Structure formats: structure tokens, C-alpha cells
Amino acid sequence: MKKQSFFRKFLYSQKVAPYVFIAPFVITFLVFFAYSIFSMVMMSFQKVAGAGTTFIGTENYRVLSNSIFQKSLKNSIFYTIVSCALMIPIPLVLAVMLNSKPMRAKSTFRSILFIPALTSVVVAGVVFRLMFGELEGSFMNQIIGMFGKAPIVWLRTPSTVWLVLFFVCLWRWTGVNMMYYLSGLQQIPADLYESASIDGASVMQQFRYITIPLLKPTIVYVLTISIFGGMAMFSESYMIFNGNKSPNNVGTTLVGFLYRMGFEQNNLGIASAVGVVFLLIVLVVNAIQLAINGTFSRKEN
Amino acid sequence: MARIQLENVKKAFGKVQALDGITIDVKDKEFFVLFGPAGAGKTTILNCIAGIMMPEEGLVKFDGEIMNLTDSAHRNVAMVFENYALYPQMTVYDNMASALRSKLYKTDEAEIRERIQWAAKIMKMEKLLERLPSQLSNGQKQRVAMGRALVRNPSVFLMDEPLAHLDAKLRNSMRTELKEMQANLGSTCIYVTHDFMEAMALGDRIAIIKEGRIVQIGTGDEIYYMPCNEFTAQLMGDPEINLIDAEISGTEEAYTAKFSLNGEMVACSLPQDSGVYAKIKELGLKRVDIGIRPQHIKYSFEPQDGYFKTTVYSYESIGNKSVIVTDCGDKNHSQLRMIAPNGLRVAIDNDIYIHLEMDHAIFFGSETKDYIVRYDEANYIALAAAQEDE
Numbered sequence: 001m002k003k004q005s006f007f008r009k010f011l012y013s014q015k016v017a018p019y020v021f022i023a024p025f026v027i028t029f030l031v032f033f034a035y036s037i038f039s040m041v042m043m044s045f046q047k048v049a050g051a052g053t054t055f056i057g058t059e060n061y062r063v064l065s066n067s068i069f070q071k072s073l074k075n076s077i078f079y080t081i082v083s084c085a086l087m088i089p090i091p092l093v094l095a096v097m098l099n100s101k102p103m104r105a106k107s108t109f110r111s112i113l114f115i116p117a118l119t120s121v122v123v124a125g126v127v128f129r130l131m132f133g134e135l136e137g138s139f140m141n142q143i144i145g146m147f148g149k150a151p152i153v154w155l156r157t158p159s160t161v162w163l164v165l166f167f168v169c170l171w172r173w174t175g176v177n178m179m180y181y182l183s184g185l186q187q188i189p190a191d192l193y194e195s196a197s198i199d200g201a202s203v204m205q206q207f208r209y210i211t212i213p214l215l216k217p218t219i220v221y222v223l224t225i226s227i228f229g230g231m232a233m234f235s236e237s238y239m240i241f242n243g244n245k246s247p248n249n250v251g252t253t254l255v256g257f258l259y260r261m262g263f264e265q266n267n268l269g270i271a272s273a274v275g276v277v278f279l280l281i282v283l284v285v286n287a288i289q290l291a292i293n294g295t296f297s298r299k300e301n
Numbered sequence: 302m303a304r305i306q307l308e309n310v311k312k313a314f315g316k317v318q319a320l321d322g323i324t325i326d327v328k329d330k331e332f333f334v335l336f337g338p339a340g341a342g343k344t345t346i347l348n349c350i351a352g353i354m355m356p357e358e359g360l361v362k363f364d365g366e367i368m369n370l371t372d373s374a375h376r377n378v379a380m381v382f383e384n385y386a387l388y389p390q391m392t393v394y395d396n397m398a399s400a401l402r403s404k405l406y407k408t409d410e411a412e413i414r415e416r417i418q419w420a421a422k423i424m425k426m427e428k429l430l431e432r433l434p435s436q437l438s439n440g441q442k443q444r445v446a447m448g449r450a451l452v453r454n455p456s457v458f459l460m461d462e463p464l465a466h467l468d469a470k471l472r473n474s475m476r477t478e479l480k481e482m483q484a485n486l487g488s489t490c491i492y493v494t495h496d497f498m499e500a501m502a503l504g505d506r507i508a509i510i511k512e513g514r515i516v517q518i519g520t521g522d523e524i525y526y527m528p529c530n531e532f533t534a535q536l537m538g539d540p541e542i543n544l545i546d547a548e549i550s551g552t553e554e555a556y557t558a559k560f561s562l563n564g565e566m567v568a569c570s571l572p573q574d575s576g577v578y579a580k581i582k583e584l585g586l587k588r589v590d591i592g593i594r595p596q597h598i599k600y601s602f603e604p605q606d607g608y609f610k611t612t613v614y615s616y617e618s619i620g621n622k623s624v625i626v627t628d629c630g631d632k633n634h635s636q637l638r639m640i641a642p643n644g645l646r647v648a649i650d651n652d653i654y655i656h657l658e659m660d661h662a663i664f665f666g667s668e669t670k671d672y673i674v675r676y677d678e679a680n681y682i683a684l685a686a687a688q689e690d691e
Contacts, residue, residue, distance in 0.1 A: 194353045195386040199453075200374040200405030209399075213390040 080230030095181035114175035125239020184218030310359035334504030608654035
């Protein structure tokens with residue numbers, strides 16, 4: 001009985017209970033995030049080899065001048081920019097269409113566009129690799145063959161590699177971003193549009209002056225996760241090239257390079273240095289983006 | 302400015318018939334009030350006039366011209382929405398200017414400024430012009446929404462409960478203001494409300510709406526004194542009218558109404574009135590619902606001749622007067638409401654003696670619940686006719 005009363009006293013205490021409630025988050029954060037980041041920063045200044053580690057200063061950061069690192073950084077940045085340019089406006093237009101009154105079979109289209117997000121990247125990657133095969137009989141080559149085009153070596157030509165990657169990105173994430181936009185659109189009161197149409201605003205004006213400003217928080221959110229998602233892209237490239245080994249590193253991303261250094265070449269020190277650089281880039285880019293969009297400015301309400 | 306007509310307008314949402322054959326004729330420069338309980342279809346009528354919704358059947362006419370296929374932008378209406386519909390990212394000034402900056406109603410900036418200043422002055426919100434809607438109270442938002450409609454010069458103002466969110470004092474002053482403004486602007490105005498005081502005070506004419514149908518159209522007094530059925534009678538007036546299920550007996554010389562009170566049948570003679578007596582004789586009325594407004598029930602704390610004993614159920618003081626509700630212990634009319642001066646010392650469950658002033662009674666059919674006749678009917682018909690002519 002005494003034990004139970006101690007337990008009760010502990011849980012029912014106004015001072016202790018709140019800490020119990022937040023403990024799961026705090027513990028997982030400390031173990032899996034704070035400690036890992038700290039240890040990553042530490043390791044980036046160390047030579048990690050089997051049993052022991054030795055401090056070697058900024059030696060690992062010499063990797064920044066590595067040409068493959070630079071290429072993969074360029075790839076990641078290029079991928080991020082183009083995927084953001086595709087993944088912000090296209091789902092927005094689709095969402096507005098799906099949210100409009102005259103649209104029929106809304107939930108059918110919504111489901112169809114959302115299905116790709118439910119498939120595993122691995123399955124999708126394998127299927128796309130087969131679809132974009134080099135042989136004449138591959139799915140995409142058959143399709144372009146119908147238009148009288150010669151078969152293309154999709155995954156070994158730099159330009160078409162990007163085409164395939166963006167195609168996978170669009171296919172997979174359009175539905176998700178569209179869902180974010182749809183939930184944002186449904187928050188906009190209908191009488192704003194009614195009022196605007198009574199006052200003589202055209203459909204384009206309504207989009208420009210009502211939809212965009214009221215959807216801005218959602219757009220900023222989608223942009224933020226898209227920037228991070230673009231920089232962190234790895235699994236699509238890994239699956240499409242059947243491993244982390246695209247020809248002439250045409251599809252190697254920053255995370256791909258990190259993986260190669262850390263787990264394929266067992267050089268965790270360099271991998272950590274790449275991770276630190278990656279973290280800084282994403283932080284800075286998103287901070288700049290959020291500052292421009294006014295997320296940090298104090299909201300008066 | 303325009304005359305607005307709806308002819309047999311019908312609109313359904315799925316299986317729900319929101320409007321079921323609405324026919325109204327709003328005269329040019331009239332202040333027309335749509336009045337009814339929540340969900341009656343008042344806002345839907347406004348939306349059909351504004352062109353936000355398309356009726357499935359029936360005609361919408363502006364000045365005799367059929368507007369069914371004209372989109373809302375080209376109908377030249379201004380609407381005040383119940384939920385304000387202010388653009389959150391624009392200042393009050395830009396909100397008010399938005400319509401005048403659209404392609405259709407293009408106005409030069411100097412004139413926009415002038416008109417907004419004028420509207421802001423009427424609405425007492427000169428100091429709010431640079432604020433964002435999120436920085437306004439609900440009452441202020443409502444005034445901005447009104448101001449945004451005012452700066453236009455539309456053929457009709459459509460107002461959907463524009464005073465609903467204002468505090469009581471401001472609501473009263475705005476009511477007066479609105480009536481005067483409408484008279485000065487000489488504009489047609491269709492106004493939706495569920496507040497009978499607003500309807501009575503503002504409307505040149507009132508249409509009572511119930512479940513998508515028009516129950517009665519008339520001036521405030523007409524509807525108040527000669528409600529076409531019990532529903533309207535109950536809607537108009539606060540506290541609600543008392544309805545007593547009574548039997549009529551007697552001869553042409555003198556009729557008596559009998560009804561049960563606390564389980565006993567009591568009799569109340571009906572005063573002589575040529576109209577009422579003629580109607581009773583003509584229809585051979587045996588059973589009626591007698592409607593008596595709360596101000597026509599007198600009370601006494603001492604037994605008196607012609608007074609019936611009841612007990613006090615509740616006593617509410619509402620400032621300049623009070624409302625007494627008595628318990629009559631009867632199924633059909635278990636409670637009677639009456640108006641008394643305030644400052645009375647009334648204890649709940651005390652005895653109270655009441656007297657019904659039958660010479661103000663309104664008679665309704667006990668089955669149909671429709672209006673039959675009332676005392677002094679000729680007088681009220683003349684009054685209504687005189688108001689109609691104004």
C-alpha cells in the first residue's frame with residue numbers, strides 16, 4: 001500500500017506530472033536527435049577507424065574540395081530547385097480545381113492522386129527503373145516508339161536521368177502536397193468568394209487576391225518541407241540506379257555521397273563532415289526562406 | 302435603384318427544399334425585411350437575388366428584366382454578409398475600396414477616397430481605416446462590411462443580419478441610422494433578420510418566411526395586429542402571444558368563451574363587436590384559439606370580480622418593465638405571459654389573479670390555426686391600408 005501511495009503522490013503531484021507527460025518526447029529527442037547531432041559534430045573532427053577515434057582537426061572538411069562532393073551538392077541543389085518549382089504550383093492548381101464547385105467525382109480524383117504516396121519508395125523505384133529500361137521493349141521506349149522515336153538510354157544520359165527523377169517526384173508527391181493545399185483551401189470562407197464575385201472580381205482576381213494570400217501559410221509549409229525533402233533526396237536515386245552507383249555520378253545526391261563515404265567506404269568521419277555541411281545548408285536555406293515569407297515576424301492578433 | 306421581383310422561386314439542396322415557391326415584389330426604394338426563424342431560407346433568398354445561387358425554378362427580375370442568367374458581378378447588387386466576408390490581408394480602407402477598384406466598377410482613386418471617408422463617417426469608423434480585419438472587434442467588422450456595401454451605388458442592398466453581432470446600444474443606434482440612411486440614399490434594401498424588433502422598426506414591409514414559404518407579407522403593424530396564423534402571431538412579439546383553447550357558446554346577443562384554468566372551466570363573456578359577432582355567427586364557431594397579447598392581461602394580488610386565480614411561475618424584470626409568467630396547470634395553455642411594471646415584489650408560487658381583456662382578442666381556428674377575426678378589425682384594416690399608401 002505504501003508503494004502505491006508513493007506512486008500516486010508522484011503522478012498526482014502538480015509539479016511532477018507535467019514532466020512525466022513530456023518525458024517521452026524529451027527522452028527520444030535527447031537520445032535520437034540531440035545526442036546524434038552532437039556526436040556527428042564530434043565525429044566530423046575525428047578519424048573514426050574500427051576500435052579507436054583520433055582527433056584530426058578539420059582534416060575531414062577537406063572533402064569539401066572533392067569533385068564528387070561538389071557534383072553531388074550541385075545535383076542536390078538542382079534537384080531541390082526544380083522539384084520546388086514543380087511541386088509548389090502544380091498541386092496548387094490541381095487542388096483549386098478539385099475544390100471548385102462544378103468539379104465532378106472529386107473524391108475519386110483525390111484518391112487516385114494520393115495513391116502513389118502510399119506505395120513504398122522501393123517498389124516505386126524498382127518499377128520505374130524497369131519502365132525506363134534501356135531495351136527497346138521497356139515501357140517508356142515502347143511509348144516513344146509509337147511516336148516513331150528511337151529508343152533512349154534513359155538512365156545513362158544526364159538530361160533524361162533528371163527527367164526520370166522529376167517524373168518520379170511529381171508522381172509520388174503531387175497527391176500529398178495537394179492534400180495540404182486542399183485542407184488549406186477548405187479553411188477559406190466561401191462568402192469571401194461570393195462577396196468578391198458580387199463586387200465584380202474575375203476568377204483570376206479571386207485567385208490572386210483571395211486564394212493566394214489566404215493560402216500563404218500552407219504554401220510556406222509545403223515549400224519548407226519541399227526544400228528539406230529535395231535536399232535529402234536519396235532513396236529514389238538509390239532505387240532507380242539499383243544501388244548508390246549512378247554512371248559518372250549523374251544521379252548522386254548529397255545524402256548519396258554521405259552514404260557512400262560512411263557506409264560503403266567506412267569513413268564515418270568524412271560522412272559526419274558531409275552531414276554537418278548538409279545540416280548547415282538546409283538550416284540556412286530554410287531560415288532565409290521563412291524570413292522572406294514573414295514567418296518570424298511577430299503576428300499581431 | 303430597382304424594383305426586385307421573385308416569381309415562384311424554388312431551390313433545393315439535395316432532398317431539402319430550401320425555397321418552395323417564393324413570390325415577392327419589392328418596390329423601388331422600399332425597405333423590405335425578410336423575417337423568420339433560423340433555417341427558414343432567408344439567406345437563400347438573398348443569395349438567389351445576388352446571383353450566388355441559381356434557383357431551379359422561377360424568375361428573378363430586376364426592374365422587370367429577367368436576371369436568372371446574369372452572373373452576380375453584372376447584377377449590380379451590394380451585399381453585407383453575416384460573417385462579414387472581409388479580406389483578411391487588406392486594411393479596412395482597401396477592403397472598402399475593393400469593389401470600386403474592380404474592372405466593372407472602376408472609379409478613380411480621389412473619388413474612392415471621398416466615398417470611403419463619407420461611409421466611414423456614417424459608420425463611425427474613421428479611426429479604423431488603416432487597421433487589418435484581425436485587429437477589429439466583431440461589431441467593428443460588421444460596420445466595415447456595411448461600409449463596403451455603402452460605398453457602392455448598387456441597384457439593391459442585400460443585408461444578411463448586419464446588426465446581429467453589434468452590442469445592444471450600438472444596434473439600436475445603427476437601426477435608426479440605417480433607416481434614415483436608406484431613406485436618404487433612396488435605395489432599395491432587402492434585409493434579413495430574426496429579430497422581430499428590427500423587423501418592425503426597419504421594414505416598410507415584412508415578409509414572414511417559414512420552411513421556404515412565405516407565410517405573410519405586410520407592414521409591421523398589419524402583421525402584428527392581424528397575423529395570418531398562430532405561427533406569425535407567436536413570431537411577432539416578445540413575450541410571445543398567449544393562445545387559449547376555448548369553446549364559444551351563447552347566442553347572437555351575447556357570446557361567452559369557456560376555457561379550462563387549473564382544471565376548472567371558467568367563462569369569460571365576449572364583448573359586443575359587430576365584426577367578431579358576425580364572424581362567429583357566419584362560421585358557426587364552436588371552438589377557437591384565442592390569442593391575447595401579454596400587455597392585455599391584467600393582474601391583481603387580491604381577488605377581484607372577473608379575475609381568475611393562478612400562481613406565479615416566474616417573474617423577470619427587464620428594466621423598464623417586467624414579465625410575469627403564471628402557471629395555469631392546464632395542458633393546452635399551461636402558462637400565461639403578461640407584462641407588468643417593474644419593481645414589483647412577486648414571489649414564485651404566490652397566488653395571482655388575472656383578467657383577460659377580451660376586447661383585444663385575436664381569434665384563430667382551432668384546427669387550421671389560421672386567423673379568423675379580431676376585435677376592432679375594421680380599424681386595423683384601415684390602418685394597414687393607410688400605411689400601404691405611404
